[in-house]
Amino acid sequence: xxxxxxxxxxxxxxxxxxxxxxxxxxxxxxxxxxxxxxxxxxxxxxxxxxxxxxxxxxxxxxxxxxxxxxxxxxxxxxxxxxxxxxxxxxxxxxxxxxxxxxxxxxxxxxxxxxxxxxxxxxxxxxxxxxxxxxxxxxxxxxxxxxxxxxxxxxxxxxxxxxxxxxxxxxxxxxxxxxxxxxxxxxxxxxxxxxxxxxxxxxxxxxxxxxxxxxxxxxxxxxxxxxxxxxxxxxxxxxxxxxxxxxxxxxxxxxxxxxxxxxxxxxxxxxxxxxxxxxxxxxxxxxxxxxxxxxxxxxxxxxxxxxxxxxxxxxxxxxxxxxxxxxxxxxxxxxxxxxxxxxxxxxxxxxxxxxxxxxxxxxxxxxxxxxxxxxxxxxxxxxxxxxxxxxxxxxxxxxxxxxxxxxxxxxxxxxx
Ligand code: HEM
Numbered sequence: 001x002x003x004x005x006x007x008x009x010x011x012x013x014x015x016x017x018x019x020x021x022x023x024x025x026x027x028x029x030x031x032x033x034x035x036x037x038x039x040x041x042x043x044x045x046x047x048x049x050x051x052x053x054x055x056x057x058x059x060x061x062x063x064x065x066x067x068x069x070x071x072x073x074x075x076x077x078x079x080x081x082x083x084x085x086x087x088x089x090x091x092x093x094x095x096x097x098x099x100x101x102x103x104x105x106x107x108x109x110x111x112x113x114x115x116x117x118x119x120x121x122x123x124x125x126x127x128x129x130x131x132x133x134x135x136x137x138x139x140x141x142x143x144x145x146x147x148x149x150x151x152x153x154x155x156x157x158x159x160x161x162x163x164x165x166x167x168x169x170x171x172x173x174x175x176x177x178x179x180x181x182x183x184x185x186x187x188x189x190x191x192x193x194x195x196x197x198x199x200x201x202x203x204x205x206x207x208x209x210x211x212x213x214x215x216x217x218x219x220x221x222x223x224x225x226x227x228x229x230x231x232x233x234x235x236x237x238x239x240x241x242x243x244x245x246x247x248x249x250x251x252x253x254x255x256x257x258x259x260x261x262x263x264x265x266x267x268x269x270x271x272x273x274x275x276x277x278x279x280x281x282x283x284x285x286x287x288x289x290x291x292x293x294x295x296x297x298x299x300x301x302x303x304x305x306x307x308x309x310x311x312x313x314x315x316x317x318x319x320x321x322x323x324x325x326x327x328x329x330x331x332x333x334x335x336x337x338x339x340x341x342x343x344x345x346x347x348x349x350x351x352x353x354x355x356x357x358x359x360x361x362x363x364x365x366x367x368x369x370x371x372x373x374x375x376x377x378x379x380x381x382x383x384x385x386x387x388x389x390x391x392x393x394x395x396x397x398x399x400x401x402x403x404x405x406x407x408x409x410x411x412x413x414x415x
Contacts, residue, residue, distance in 0.1 A: 021286075023304040026297070027311035029318055029341070032283075034293050035307050037346035041285035044304060049147040051163050055220045056227040058348060061288075065347060068214060071206055075123065076351050080201075081369055084119065084355065089372060092118040093379045101383040101411045108244060108380075108393075108407035112237030113137055115376050119355075120232035124225040125204025127178045136174060136229075142166035143230040148280075153397075167226070175222045182208050203228055235279035236356055239373045241393075241404045243273040244380065246326040248387055260381035267358055267374035268328035271338035274357070274373075275319075276326060277402065278342035281310040313340030384412040 026032050035041055042061040046053035053059050057068050096115035100106030117137055121128045128136050146163035149156060182205045188194045199205055207214070207221045216224075247259055247269050259265045285305040292298050299305060314323040318333050319340075332338045339357060343350040350356075358371025370378070387393070388408035396405035 021302060021304050022300070023306060024297070024299050025306040025308055026293075027308040027315075028295065029312040029315045029336075031293055031295055031297060032307045032309060032312040032341055033345050035285060035291075035305055036283065036341070036344055036348070038285075038291055038293075040289040040291050041287055041299075041305055043284070043348065044286040045150065045280070045282075045284035046147060048149040051160060051167065052143045052146045052223055052226060052230070054223060056224050057351075058227065058231070069347070069351075071210060071214075072203055072351065075201060075203060075206065076355070078354060078359070078369070081355050085358075085369055085375065088119065088122070089375055090379075092116070093376055096376075097379050097383055101385075105388065105408065105410050106385075108241045108385075108409050109237050109404055111380070112240040112376065113141070113233050116236040116372060117229070117233050119372065120229050123202055123232070124228035125178055125182060125200060125202030125206075126174050126225055126229065127181065128174070132173060135169070137233075139166045139170045139174075140226075140229045140233050143170075143226050144234040147227070147230055150284075167222070170226060171222060175225065178204060178225075179208065179218070179221070232352055232356075236372055236376075238277070238279045238403060239270060239274055239356065240376050241407050242277040243270045243373055243377050244385070245387075245393070245404075245407070246273045246276070247377075250326065256381065260378070263370040263374050263378045264361070264368065265328070266377045266381070267360065267370050268338070269326075270371065270373040270377065271357060272326055272328045272330065274339035274342040275313045276324075278309045278313060278340070281308070281402075283307040283309060283344065307341075309341045313342065380409070385409045386412050 026035055039062075043059050046056075046059050057065065057072060060068055093115050095118070096111050097106075100111065114133070114137060117133070117140065118128065121136065126136070142162055143166060145152065145159060146166075149159060149163075152159055182200060185194065185199055185205070186208060189196050189199060204221065204225050207216055207224060210216070211221075243266070247256060247266075250256075259269060283306075285307065287299050287301055287303045287305060290299065290301050313319075316323050318336065319330065330338075337343070338360075343353040343357065354369060354371070356372045358369040358374060361368035386409060388410045391408040393404050393408070394406040396403040
C-alpha cells in the first residue's frame with residue numbers, strides 16, 4: 001500500500017508513496033481525532049474504489065458533503081432506532097438465527113451479514129424478498145471488496161470486472177425496481193393519491209425527493225444506496241464476529257453466561273471489541289492545504305495522511321498498560337468513546353453508530369439502546385451458539401486487514 005517507510009523517531013512516519021505523493025502517518029489518539037475533524041483534510045481511502053464509492057457521502061467533501069449529510073441525517077434519529085430495536089431487529093435476527101439453530105450449526109460471518117442486510121436494505125431503500133436475498137448478499141460482498149480495493153492482495157483487474165458485473169446485476173434486479181416504486185409513490189403524493197406520511201422513510205426516497213436540488217444522476221444514487229448496504233453489512237458482521245470471538249477466547253464460562261443473560265454486558269464487550277478491531281484499521285485523508293496539528297506536526301499540501309485508528313485505539317497513555325487486552329470493564333477516559341475512534345469522528349463520523357453500537361444508559365434514562373451488534377450476539381448466545389470445536393475460524397486471505405472470512409459455530413442444546 002504505502003511505499004518504503006522512513007521512521008523519523010518520535011515524529012510522524014514519512015513514506016515514499018507509490019502514487020507519487022509523500023505520506024504522513026498519524027498514530028496518536030489526539031492527532032488522529034484532530035485530523036478526522038480538520039476541514040483541509042479530505043477523504044482519500046476510496047480513490048481506488050471509485051467504481052462503487054465515487055460521490056458517495058463518505059467520499060464527498062465540504063459543502064457537498066454537508067448538504068447530503070443534512071438530508072440523510074433525518075433518517076438516523078434516535079426514535080427511529082428505538083422503533084428498529086423494538087419492532088424490526090428481533091424479526092431480522094430471528095430470520096437469520098432460527099433456521100441455523102434448528103439444524104445445529106452455522107457461520108457467524110454469514111449470520112451477521114444476513115441479519116443486518118434486511119435492516120440496511122430497509123434504510124437504503126432497496127426492496128428485497130426471500131428469493132433474492134442470497135443474490136443481494138453476494139452483490140454486497142463484492143461491493144465491499146470493491147470499496148476497499150486499496151487493501152486487496154489479489155488480481156485487481158479481476159476484482160474490478162467482478163465489481164462492474166455486480167453493479168450491473170444490482171441495477172437490474174434491485175435498484176431500478178426499487179427506484180420505480182419510489183418514483184411512483186412520489187408521483188402519487190404529488191397527485192394527492194397518498195399522503196407524504198405514507199412514503200417510505202429511506203435513503204433512496206430521500207435522494208429522489210431532492211434529485212434536482214442536489215443534482216443527482218441515477219448512477220450516483222445507485223452508488224449511494226449500494227454504499228449504505230455494504231457499509232452496514234460488512235462492518236456489523238466484522239464487529240459481531242470479533243465481539244463473540246473475544247468473549248469466547250476469555251475461557252470464562254461464567255462471564256459468557258452473564259453476557260447471555262444481560263445484553264448490556266454484551267454491549268460493553270462489543271464496544272471493547274470495536275476498539276481493538278476497527279472494521280477499517282486506518283482512515284486516509286489528503287491535504288487540500290498545509291495543516292498544522294496541535295502536537296506541532298506539519299502537513300504540507302497534497303500529502304496522503306494515514307490515520308492509524310488501530311494504534312490510536314491502543315494508546316497506552318489513554319487505555320493503560322494492558323491496552324492490547326480485551327477488558328470490557330476498562331475505565332474509559334472522560335470525553336472518549338469506549339470504542340475509541342472505530343466509528344470515526346468529525347464530519348464523516350459514522351451515521352449508523354447508534355444503530356449498531358446503541359447508546360449506553362445514563363442514570364434515569366427510560367430506554368437503553370443496546371445496538372444491533374449486542375442484540376445479535378445476545379440472540380446467538382441465547383440460542384446456544386459456541387465456536388465449532390471441529391472447524392477453527394478462517395482469516396480472510398484476500399485482505400491485508402484482520403477479517404474472518406468464516407467463523408463456524410455450533411448451537412449447543414441449552415438446559
Ligand atoms: C460496527 C459497525 C460500523 C462501524 C465500525 C462503522 C465505522 C465507520 C467509520 C469509521 C466511518 C468513518 C470513516 C472515515 O472517516 O473515513 C463510517 C462512516 C459511515 N458509516 Fe459506518 N460503521 C458501522 C456501521 C454502519 C451502519 C450500520 C451504517 C448504515 C446503516 C453505516 C453507515 C455509514 C455512513 C453512511 C458513513 C459515512 C458518513 C459520512 O461520510 O458523513 N455504518 N462508519
